[in-house]
Amino acid sequence: MVGDESLLSLRVVAGAIATYWVTATLYHLFNTQQPPTSIPWLGYGKGWVASSRNFFALTKSKEWLLAGYEKYSKKNKIFVLPATLGMRAEIVIPRAQMSWMFDQPDSVLSTSAARYEILQGDYCFVEPIILRDPYHEHVVHKNLVRNLNAIISDLAKEVPVAVQTICGMDMESWTKVEVMDVFMKMIPSLTNRMLVGPTLCREPKYLDAVLSFTTDVIRTQTILFLLPKAIHPLVGSLLSLASKYHYWLSSRFTLPLIRKRLEDLRKKDAEDSEYNAWEEPHDFVTWSYRTAMAEGRLDEALPVRIAKRIMPLNFAAIHTTSLTAYETMINVLSADPSVIESLREEAYRVLQEEGGWTKQGLSRMHRMDSAIRESQRASPIALTFIHRKVVTKEGIVTPEGVHVKYGALLSCPWTPLALDGDIHTDAAKFDAFRYSRAREEYDAMKPEKKEKADTLKLKQTGLVTTSDSHLPFGHGRHACPGRFFVSHELKMIFAHMLLNYDFKPLEEKPKKFWVVRFQVPLAAYIEVKRRRTAWQGTERALV
Numbered sequence: 001m002v003g004d005e006s007l008l009s010l011r012v013v014a015g016a017i018a019t020y021w022v023t024a025t026l027y028h029l030f031n032t033q034q035p036p037t038s039i040p041w042l043g044y045g046k047g048w049v050a051s052s053r054n055f056f057a058l059t060k061s062k063e064w065l066l067a068g069y070e071k072y073s074k075k076n077k078i079f080v081l082p083a084t085l086g087m088r089a090e091i092v093i094p095r096a097q098m099s100w101m102f103d104q105p106d107s108v109l110s111t112s113a114a115r116y117e118i119l120q121g122d123y124c125f126v127e128p129i130i131l132r133d134p135y136h137e138h139v140v141h142k143n144l145v146r147n148l149n150a151i152i153s154d155l156a157k158e159v160p161v162a163v164q165t166i167c168g169m170d171m172e173s174w175t176k177v178e179v180m181d182v183f184m185k186m187i188p189s190l191t192n193r194m195l196v197g198p199t200l201c202r203e204p205k206y207l208d209a210v211l212s213f214t215t216d217v218i219r220t221q222t223i224l225f226l227l228p229k230a231i232h233p234l235v236g237s238l239l240s241l242a243s244k245y246h247y248w249l250s251s252r253f254t255l256p257l258i259r260k261r262l263e264d265l266r267k268k269d270a271e272d273s274e275y276n277a278w279e280e281p282h283d284f285v286t287w288s289y290r291t292a293m294a295e296g297r298l299d300e301a302l303p304v305r306i307a308k309r310i311m312p313l314n315f316a317a318i319h320t321t322s323l324t325a326y327e328t329m330i331n332v333l334s335a336d337p338s339v340i341e342s343l344r345e346e347a348y349r350v351l352q353e354e355g356g357w358t359k360q361g362l363s364r365m366h367r368m369d370s371a372i373r374e375s376q377r378a379s380p381i382a383l384t385f386i387h388r389k390v391v392t393k394e395g396i397v398t399p400e401g402v403h404v405k406y407g408a409l410l411s412c413p414w415t416p417l418a419l420d421g422d423i424h425t426d427a428a429k430f431d432a433f434r435y436s437r438a439r440e441e442y443d444a445m446k447p448e449k450k451e452k453a454d455t456l457k458l459k460q461t462g463l464v465t466t467s468d469s470h471l472p473f474g475h476g477r478h479a480c481p482g483r484f485f486v487s488h489e490l491k492m493i494f495a496h497m498l499l500n501y502d503f504k505p506l507e508e509k510p511k512k513f514w515v516v517r518f519q520v521p522l523a524a525y526i527e528v529k530r531r532r533t534a535w536q537g538t539e540r541a542l543v
């Protein structure tokens, strides 16, 4: 009897929680700022019943987006990708209206407000100020490109170590590795070489803390999407303990380094004679301090603040770069063997001619550049990119004359653009050298012919070049500033791997699995073996 009663009360409590959850979630769904009903909605439609069905349609977003693109974007019309599982409805902007969108100031369409909402800035990044005022983004925009030469020479030292640590030195037998796992281990150390320098980027405990932090963010973000807003302060605060803990673990390594660095920089500035020969390291720590001091942002020059800002940059860099590398590796290993051979030949030739990794050499690696860019196109890692939130109280009016209210979310249809047969010939095919053929032809031209060639068009097909039809790094003034780093990092990783390891071809590409608007990378195993001597250009490359 006692057992039955407690079972009953357990059921009552569970029932009450479930009822509250469903009611509060639906209440939230219908009370967040909705796009105007005058424009077309994909999914099951607009009303209460349709919205509830949309909410639970976990695997439909890709299908809806592709359909909306064909039906509306191609006719220069906006449409709504409906809310699913707590992810807000997005107004999808057609290509022809993108320049209008990019021209809007941040005080009208805000990148940081959209990011703050999507990444749950109240809870995920140690303290809300980190995303509310994303000064770290400004620091990277301002410093990364001008420090590329130093970054390349740092990466040249780090890439062989990272690859060897993960892929091993076994020259006798094949080692089976999982592709995403390989890059999720390699990318954190290379990213942190740029952020915090050579010591910490090889410190396993620090890297573990950083990686755990990024996983905490994804967990908190996902759970909060599923929960009613009313309980976010409670659950969010509890969940945020994990990321705070991992930040604290990372800060045990970063804070002493940052404090010492700031002391060194101050002594150097004070012309301390002991520092005559000291050269300041070119990493995010130095950039943050120098930029903050030059701009009078003393709050941003504090060691604790710099240590916290390292975390969102790791978040921005690790999964995006690993997924891009995962897709490229899979595409290259499943392509015709001549592709890998051609990439090896280029890497070998450029390294020989340049005598090592240089900015000029890397910019001459047209085939590798193209293979990565083409992989980004043929295997997009997100359905929509470039989220902007309407932040003017009076809302905005789109070029079609539609009034969009304060708080609505806008985005661009990256996957449909990437796979659009009207923009790319043979769009479904991974054509590794799609973008490099014309560049190689140009390089082989006689000087008089070169003068007449359309070089601007050639430059528009480089890995780091964004456009309204190529959005993997976004486009416009908020385009990813990390892409200049990624481009060199990935070229060096692949070149090093291809020259020093043999690979068995991949018989079958892993299937794509999309949940709501995200691609979940499925396990892909490949076999690698360290070569006795680095590839020299004559033999068949793929075993």
Ligand code: HEM
Residues within 6 Å of the ligand: 111, 136, 137, 140, 191, 313, 316, 317, 318, 320, 321, 322, 324, 385, 386, 387, 471, 472, 473, 474, 475, 477, 478, 479, 480, 481, 482, 483, 485, 486
């Ligand atoms: C393959 C790897 C990467 C991909 C695919 C990628 C993609 C993107 C995309 C789509 C955006 C949003 C652009 C927009 O909203 O208009 C972005 C922004 C950003 N990314 Fe990356 N990213 C990558 C690597 C990195 C790395 C390594 C860093 C580290 C330095 C980085 C730092 C940033 C920052 C700071 C922003 C914000 C820029 C702003 O809003 O002004 N990203 N990235």
